[in-house]
Amino acid sequence: MRSRTRSRAADSAGQPSSLAGAVAPASVEVTPRMLRVGDGYAATLVVTGYPAEVGHAWLEPLLSWPGRLDLALHIDPLPAPIAAARLRNQRARFESSRRAGAESGKLPDPYVEAAADDAADLAGRLARGQAKLFRVGLYLTVHARTEDELLQACAQVKAAAASTLIEVQPATWRHLAGWTTTLPLCTDSLQMRRTMDTQALAAAFPLASADLPAPLPGDPPAEGGVLYGVNPDSQGIVWWDRWAQENHNSVVLARSGAGKSYFVKLEILRNLYQQVQVAVIDPEDEYLRLADAVGGTVVRLGAPGVKINPLDLPAGDHRPDVLTRRGLFLHTLIAVLLGQQPPPAERAALDRAILAVYRQAGITADPATHHRPAPLLSDLTSCLDADSDPAAGQLAARLAPWVHGSFSQLFDGPSTTRLDGHLVVWSLRQLPDELRTVGTLLALDAIWRQVDAPGRSATRRLVVVDEAWLLMRDGEGAKFLFRMSKAARKRHAGLAVITQDVADVLGTDLGQAVVANAATQVLLKQAPQAIDAVGDAFGLTAGERRLLLAARVGTGLLIAGANRTSFEAIASDTEHQLATTRPQDLAALDGEEDL
Known part of the structure; x- marks a missing residue:
């Protein structure tokens, strides 16, 4: 059986009469197993079974399903007197079942025992005001372009729900009511509800998402950025x-x-x-x-003819502390060359040599002298050799491989590189x-x-x-x-x-x-x-x-x-x-x- 409903998208003059009329589909075709909405198909699944225990964001497998899925969560709070009365009746039924089984000599039913314990715990938290009860309806509307794709999509959603012990059933003969239930109309036309407490309901809220959050309403739109790739979970753009x-x-x-x-x-x-x-x-x-x-x-560092002079001063930098900052970097460089921080005596000798080698090159704290050719690492070791402190001579000897030995080709001349581009x-x-x-x-x-x-x-x-x-x-x-x-x-x-x-x-x-x-x-x-x-x-x-x-x-x-x-x-x-x-x-x- 099929029924076709024509959308009242236009008034008698053929013009849209409202915003809803302007965006509504031209027609909705209703069948027992699905809907044809405009040029697409949709089917609604009702959650009828829930896991005994849930963790945070337990709806995430459904929310991250890579397809078009509308999930609606309808929540009605239960007044405290009604909630207490219903919970008391439920506990009475559990207790009656346990006593009837004990009198007839049957072994205790583990499911009844677990449900009775949970009900007693919930009754205690409800009496202390630590929890409240709600009537909750959870509905899923799956969309696809063709009937075959819709059947496959519904099977995938059922599998995703089953991975978290959620049972779903199709809203057979009621897909039109299910579709309207999942629209943002605040209307539950199916009324397939389940009682939940505050803790389980809070964990159901979609606090996790497979995609990065969009700008909040009122925030300026994002500008700039680059494409990182595609989200394999939601097929969205990252x-x-x-x-x-x-x-x-x-x-x-x-x-x-x-x-x-x-x-x-x-x-x-x-x-x-x-x-x-x-x-x-x-x-x-x-x-x-x-x-x-x-x-x-x-x-190409290490190539023939490519030199780097670590004593070069920054070109165009006329700040008064540029020479001091270059000296501090040289302390770091020497420590890396030696593989460890030099002893205090050698560090003091190194600091004296740094100041002396720049003075010999005519470079002082005056920015007007910074354009002069910078000294080389070999000049620095010469100043160390000229120092009467034994620690200076020892430091110069330790630097010999980078000045005269196997590792000297990178430092034994003025810089040859131009870093523009x-x-x-x-x-x-x-x-x-x-x-x-x-x-x-x-x-x-x-x-x-x-x-x-x-x-x-x-x-x-x-x-x-x-x-x-x-x-x-x-x-x-x-x-x-x-x-x-x-x-x-x-x-x-x-x-x-x-x-x-x-x-x-x-x-x-x-x-x-x-x-x-x-x-x-x-x-x-x-x-x-x-x-x-x-x-x-x-x-x-x-x-x-x-x-x-x-x-x-x-x-x-x-x-x-x-x-x-x-x-x-x-x-x-x-x-x-x-x-x-x-x-x-x-x-x-x-x-x-x-x-």
Whole structure:
């Protein structure tokens, strides 16, 4: 049997008579199993069975179902006298059943025993005013484009409900009443109610969502941001603006091969579209193809002829304390070179030598002298040798490998690099392992001098440190990265820390501080050995831990304060060619170039 109802969308003149008439479907076709509403189909499912115990957000499996689902929760409070009377009658029936079974010699029914105990506990809380009773109706209307899709969607919703011990039944012959019940009309035409207490009802509220929250009513609409990917749970778009957060820093943690560099390269490319200047510290030459494609600058540390003078003063910086800040950085650099903080006597000798070597070069605290050529690291050790203090000579001897020995090629001349450009990639691939930590620190220092330069705060800058464990394993290097994460926001800059060695980041106080100072946190696939540390540090639920253990490449969690959502990074064909590092993809690209 089918009945067709024509919507009163137009008055006698053929014009909409009201807002409801204007947006209502042209017709509604009613069948025993479904509705045809306009050009789509709908069916209503009624929740008839509930689990004995529920946890927080126990409706989440239904709310996160990847399809169009309208969920309506109708709540009517029961007055206290009526609630007490009904509960007293219910307890009387349970007690009568138990006594009748005992008199006839039957074993106690465990279901009756459990229900009686729950009723007694609820009666006590109701008498003390700790709980109230409500009549609750829960209804689900599923929408689809065709009848076959609707049947499949209803089966999926039933399966999702069954996973949390919720029983649903179709509203056969009453789908029209069910559809109107799930519309925002505050009308329950089905009246399929269940009594719940305050605790169970509060846990049913949809306090969790698969998607990031939308702006509140009255808030200005969000502007800016970049595409992070697609939410695999809701098929919604994950669009994120790091520049609109309380700080602009981010941290990306993942095991090797999980797609962290792929994701970061996509974010870099999309930030470049918005005139953001980006600097990347690249240990494995993964960003060179991206730099070539967008006309970026590549600084190959360790290549022949490439020099970095750590004693260079920032160009164009005329602040009176610039020489003092350069001296403090040199203390940090020397500690990294030596692998530890020098003893107090050597630190005092180093401070004297720093002041002396700049005086010999004619550079003083007067900004008018800062344009003169800066001294070299070899000049600094010469000043240490000239010092009569034995500690100075000992420190000079310890610095010999970086001045005259095997590691001197990076420091034995004036700087040869020019750091202009919208994308600057610092390649560390050609540096020996013993110099990678030092190279990372020098690159970060050069980047920071640009970020901290006066008059440049209006330009947004993104500093990407790939394989940050190289710096995290060194105490002084980790301190420098921590100071940068604290001060970047005031310079309109953001620090992106990427690492696969979770232990080096979460195993130290400085590493945890760097993570805490990142408003944007991205977790991709994790190793089983690290999931406990990651879960404890980020407060992950059991489901989120399972997601990260079984995540596909490029799939993970975006965490921002109390908000979190899963996402899968997506890229266009052109973006994929620039971001991929899979050998088969690179071989195919090389073959196309040869043609």
